[in-house]
Amino acid sequence: MNDITFFQRFEADIVAGRKTITLRDEAESHFLPGQRLRVGRYEDDVYFCTIEVISVAPVLLSELTDEHARQENMTLPQLKEVIGEIYPGLNELYVISFERVATN
């Protein structure tokens, strides 16, 4: 069983260490620093790596900066568009920062 899933289009960036945060809603805000999470693809739940949670912190959509976007390997407009598609109308998000620790 996986602990968290990402859309398949982000797999390569996560595995390469180019994507080091994810923005989630309250339902996925319960992860704790130091936890190791098995990561799978949203589309088929196939495991693809393990990450260690560094921190979890609330952030408003309006507070997102170029630094968040850089950590997503996107531009800020791209990031806001993606969030608007995944979480339409949601302003209160949680930034989960992580480090990729293993691939098995």
Ligand SMILES: CC(=O)Nc1ccn([C@@H]2O[C@H](CO)[C@@H](O)[C@H]2O)c(=O)n1
């Ligand atoms: C079921 C479900 O919510 N799955 C999600 C949710 C979010 N994300 C990524 O986190 C960042 C900001 O939201 C962007 O990179 C998103 O694509 C994801 O990959 N998969």
